[in-house]
Amino acid sequence: MDSEYSHRKLSHLRKVLERSGPFCRPDFEPSSESLKFLMQTCKILVIGAGGLGCECLKNLSLMGFRQMHIIDMDIIDLSNLNRQFLFRHKDIGASKSETAAKFINDRIPGCNVIPHFCKIQDKNEDFYRQFHIIICGLDSIIARRWINGMLVSLLIYENGILDQSTVIPLVDGGTEGFKGNIRVVLPGLTACIECTLDLYPPQITYPLCTIANTPRLPEHCIEYVKVIQWPKENPFDCSIDGDDPQHINWIYEKSMERAVNFGIQGLTYRLVQGVVKNIIPAVASTNAVIASICCTEVFKLASSCSPSLNNYMIFTNTDGIYGYTYEAEKNINCLTCSQTIKEIEIKSIYIKLKDLIQLLCSKNDLQMKNPGITANISGKIKTLYIQSVPSIEEKTRQNLSKTLFDLGLRENSEIIVADVTTPNTIMLKIKLLKNS
Numbered sequence: 029m030d031s032e033y034s035h036r037k038l039s040h041l042r043k044v045l046e047r048s049g050p051f052c053r054p055d056f057e058p059s060s061e062s063l064k065f066l067m068q069t070c071k072i073l074v075i076g077a078g079g080l081g082c083e084c085l086k087n088l089s090l091m092g093f094r095q096m097h098i099i100d101m102d103i104i105d106l107s108n109l110n111r112q113f114l115f116r117h118k119d120i121g122a123s124k125s126e127t128a129a130k131f132i133n134d135r136i137p138g139c140n141v142i143p144h145f146c147k148i149q150d151k152n153e154d155f156y157r158q159f160h161i162i163i164c165g166l167d168s169i170i171a172r173r174w175i176n177g178m179l180v181s182l183l184i185y186e187n188g189i190l191d192q193s194t195v196i197p198l199v200d201g202g203t204e205g206f207k208g209n210i211r212v213v214l215p216g217l218t219a220c221i222e223c224t225l226d227l228y229p230p231q232i233t234y235p236l237c238t239i240a241n242t243p244r245l246p247e248h249c250i251e252y253v254k255v256i257q258w259p260k261e262n263p264f265d266c267s268i269d270g271d272d273p274q275h276i277n278w279i280y281e282k283s284m285e286r287a288v289n290f291g292i293q294g295l296t297y298r299l300v301q302g303v304v305k306n307i308i309p310a311v312a313s314t315n316a317v318i319a320s321i322c323c324t325e326v327f328k329l330a331s332s333c334s335p336s337l338n339n340y341m342i343f344t345n346t347d348g349i350y351g352y353t354y355e356a357e358k359n360i361n362c363l364t365c366s367q368t369i370k371e372i373e374i375k376s377i378y379i380k381l382k383d384l385i386q387l388l389c390s391k392n393d394l395q396m397k398n399p400g401i402t403a404n405i406s407g408k409i410k411t412l413y414i415q416s417v418p419s420i421e422e423k424t425r426q427n428l429s430k431t432l433f434d435l436g437l438r439e440n441s442e443i444i445v446a447d448v449t450t451p452n453t454i455m456l457k458i459k460l461l462k463n464s
């Protein structure tokens with residue numbers, strides 16, 4: 029097939045794969061078979077065709093991987109072009125995954141990238157099961173949690189022992205401005221995304237006293253207008269729409285007044301947009317570093333030529349360059365990957381259903397988004413509340429202000445929770461907090 033090309037271009041890989049060395053994994057056997065495996069057999073799924081995805085696809089194809097799929101639901105926007113280098117001006121409006129796949133296939137002989145222009149949630153277990161390794165470059169935590177849940181659900185246990193052939197490694201990269209992280213998850217064996225959910229802070233917020241009394245940053249002025257002045261003056265008789273230029277302009281002018289009063293500089297229209305819409309600028313160089321480390325991990329996993337990252341690395345290049353690796357530990361009570369019965373602790377059985385939902389969303393180790401709840405009440409499965417289906421929402425809305433007791437729940441009752449953060453429902457046993 030592409031032997032001439034591979035011979036020339038991939039000779040550097042042969043040096044790694046066909047010779048032994050002091051840093052090789054003990055089970056590594058140098059041979060020409062490894063490269064053959066990478067090129068002919070090893071099937072990789074790249075999730076996300078954005079800043080990280082473009083980098084990953086480019087790196088992996090130059091590393092010899094030929095059998096790749098890429099999945100992304102987005103289309104190309106003008107603002108992507110400065111860093112998503114597989115796209116050109118003429119591609120604006122086209123599918124990211126399809127355009128990226130075509131670019132790579134045209135450029136690298138023998139490369140077979142198959143695009144999927146859809147959400148990851150549109151694909152089922154059989155689709156994900158076909159891959160040897162999955163690499164993720166996403167900006168959405170919900171999507172990350174979902175794919176993590178999917179890979180954990182593919183695990184097969186026999187008599188409580190994990191069948192290791194069902195483990196599909198997940199290499200996950202993320203960036204935020206000048207910071208980034210990489211993690212290698214071996215579902216069922218090492219910490220999964222949900223095990224360390226508390227690493228994701230719910231959202232950046234500034235202390236109210238700072239924004240109200242002692243603003244120091246332009247962001248503080250914008251937050252002040254957003255959180256305090258807007259609800260008070262209600263200029264457009266509605267809540268803030270980050271895509272409405274009139275709204276942004278109003279916030280811009282008001283926060284500018286405040287910035288001038290406090291002698292704060294650096295407030296711009298773009299920054300206002302960024303703060304209101306919670307956008308953190310993407311930095312091409314950070315993406316390049318994070319993607320390169322992710323792809324090296326994929327290469328190590330696929331070839332066994334070196335031990336994998338164990339298992340979490342952070343990187344920042346705000347002041348100089350700094351990197352640090354540590355081992356995130358498996359949470360024995362992890363909602364997704366532990367084999368234990370999961371519990372939810374509540375103050376009293378007389379709290380209302382809406383309080384329970386609020387708890388599912390606010391608890392650090394759950395962080396659900398719009399949980400739907402069914403329950404097993406005296407042997408019958410009953411829908412208590414589902415938000416995502418309008419007709420059911422309407423029928424079950426009245427339950428929100430009923431107490432759990434009135435709905436028939438007791439201590440040790442089981443509730444079944446469905447949420448966008450997971451592909452499978454989660455069974456939770458109700459427990460009362462001991463000191464109440």
Ligand SMILES: [Zn+2]
Binds near residue numbers: 219221223362364366
């Ligand atoms: Zn876990």
